[in-house]
Amino acid sequence: MKKIISLVFASVLGGFIAISSYVYVVGNSQKAENLDSESQPKFVKTNYISTSNYAAEVTDFTKAAEETINAVVHVKNVSISGSNPLIEFFYGADASGGGKTTIGTGSGVIISPDGYIITNNHVIRGAKEIEITLNNQKSYAAEVIGTHESSDIALVKIDATELPFVSFANSDNVRVGEWVLAVGNPFNLTSTVTAGIVSAKARNINISGGRMIESFIQTDAAVNPGNSGGALVNVRGELVGINTAITSQTGSYVGYSFAVPSNIAKKVIDDLLEFGDVQTAYLGIKFSELNNDLIDELDLKITEGVLISEVTENGGAEAAGLKANDIITKMDNIKINKFSNMQGFISTKRPGDIVDVTVLRNGKEKQFKVKLSNQFGKETIDKLDFSKYLLGNLEKISKKDAEKYRINYGVQFVKVKNKDFIKNGVKNGDIILKIADEKVYDVQEVENVLRKNKGKLIIVQILNEDGYVEYLRLMVNN
Numbered sequence: 001m002k003k004i005i006s007l008v009f010a011s012v013l014g015g016f017i018a019i020s021s022y023v024y025v026v027g028n029s030q031k032a033e034n035l036d037s038e039s040q041p042k043f044v045k046t047n048y049i050s051t052s053n054y055a056a057e058v059t060d061f062t063k064a065a066e067e068t069i070n071a072v073v074h075v076k077n078v079s080i081s082g083s084n085p086l087i088e089f090f091y092g093a094d095a096s097g098g099g100k101t102t103i104g105t106g107s108g109v110i111i112s113p114d115g116y117i118i119t120n121n122h123v124i125r126g127a128k129e130i131e132i133t134l135n136n137q138k139s140y141a142a143e144v145i146g147t148h149e150s151s152d153i154a155l156v157k158i159d160a161t162e163l164p165f166v167s168f169a170n171s172d173n174v175r176v177g178e179w180v181l182a183v184g185n186p187f188n189l190t191s192t193v194t195a196g197i198v199s200a201k202a203r204n205i206n207i208s209g210g211r212m213i214e215s216f217i218q219t220d221a222a223v224n225p226g227n228s229g230g231a232l233v234n235v236r237g238e239l240v241g242i243n244t245a246i247t248s249q250t251g252s253y254v255g256y257s258f259a260v261p262s263n264i265a266k267k268v269i270d271d272l273l274e275f276g277d278v279q280t281a282y283l284g285i286k287f288s289e290l291n292n293d294l295i296d297e298l299d300l301k302i303t304e305g306v307l308i309s310e311v312t313e314n315g316g317a318e319a320a321g322l323k324a325n326d327i328i329t330k331m332d333n334i335k336i337n338k339f340s341n342m343q344g345f346i347s348t349k350r351p352g353d354i355v356d357v358t359v360l361r362n363g364k365e366k367q368f369k370v371k372l373s374n375q376f377g378k379e380t381i382d383k384l385d386f387s388k389y390l391l392g393n394l395e396k397i398s399k400k401d402a403e404k405y406r407i408n409y410g411v412q413f414v415k416v417k418n419k420d421f422i423k424n425g426v427k428n429g430d431i432i433l434k435i436a437d438e439k440v441y442d443v444q445e446v447e448n449v450l451r452k453n454k455g456k457l458i459i460v461q462i463l464n465e466d467g468y469v470e471y472l473r474l475m476v477n478n
Contacts, residue, residue: 119229184230196221215344284315
């Protein structure tokens with residue numbers, strides 16, 4: 001009896017600690033003034049191989065560590081912090097703390113012999129300079145090839161050849177309970193290897209309020225500040241994920257870490273190399289997670305899957321014949337238990353790809369072939385699609401209105417298409433003054449600003465017909 005009571009108490013205590021923890025991205029950021037790096041506070045196409053599952057009893061990590069450690073690099077991000085002109089005006093140039101050198105550290109993984117390196121976007125965000133240091137202590141300046149905020153993946157390149165590199169594994173084949181190694185540079189302790197098991201897949205940890213792709217591999221391999229962008233590999237030394245975040249009350253490892261699956265990371269990198277941008281695919285639905293209320297309301301016999309609450313107009317799901325109240329249970333024969341499963345799967349696809357979708361409709365299983373599209377219901381993006389679909393038909397402000405309101409910038413609505421804007425009273429003829437705090441002078445500038453802010457929630461400043469300025473939020477989907 002005492003043993004049972006002890007076990008119950010331990011379970012309750014463990015649940016309380018997990019629920020009360022915070023989520024941290026595992027980068028390091030320190031301020032530095034006239035200090036060298038030694039004095040700082042410590043704190044091509046991508047390669048891909050397909051392998052079958054291996055025996056669970058393989059627990060010799062030396063081969064995987066040896067093959068990975070030389071392909072994982074130290075990343076140093078040198079940036080300049082912003083200043084506050086108002087504070088400087090009243091209290092002097094040093095008061096705001098702006099203009100100071102900030103150094104962030106993290107990790108990266110060499111994925112080709114000619115110097116392409118994958119890391120986390122948050123490791124290099126805002127960088128003025130990026131320095132890559134190899135395991136042999138040789139350092140290089142790096143060039144940013146591309147970034148993707150929604151997946152927190154970035155690609156940089158150094159001018160080098162014949163480098164050791166890690167190949168991508170198929171993260172769909174990763175199984176809960178298998179051994180993995182985390183390789184990186186925690187607290188600037190270079191070339192650190194830790195081991196653990198895969199604790200869960202398709203984990204959503206609500207790190208971004210829905211603005212990021214959250215379908216993480218969860219592991220108990222120790223990951224700490226500085227590990228961000230490092231490798232999560234299987235016992236064969238194949239890349240199954242990019243270490244990205246931890247849950248912690250202190251900012252340091254307390255039991256769980258999270259990695260972007262290699263299939264998502266590889267797709268992002270391939271898109272950046274081929275297109276210079278990430279091609280985001282959409283199924284064309286609005287969804288609801290299954291819960292007890294929905295299960296009772298719809299008299300369902302299953303508890304796992306994604307409920308289609310609405311089929312969006314002109315999307316692939318509508319064209320294929322999917323309907324509201326269908327429950328998605330599989331995609332390309334991969335089981336879909338919840339939205340994070342589906343999000344992770346679709347994040348590996350491009351507009352134009354065709355996927356097999358299995359749904360439960362009125363208690364019967366049905367299959368559909370769905371052609372994925374972009375956020376505009378198409379396979380390609382035209383010159384003014386962002387402004388046209390996210391806002392409406394626009395034109396440069398008329399000379400008459402420019403004189404009336406005494407402004408020399410702005411773009412007018414010919415036809416408002418954004419439903420939220422219409423609900424908030426925006427009318428044809430209203431004038432967009434600024435988007436994301438940037439003045440706009442013509443329709444192409446509107447398009448450019450929207451594309452520059454993909455994946456972000458921004459503010460649109462609108463002058464209405466009564467002469468009042470309104471501020472409306474706009475989510476710019478990828």
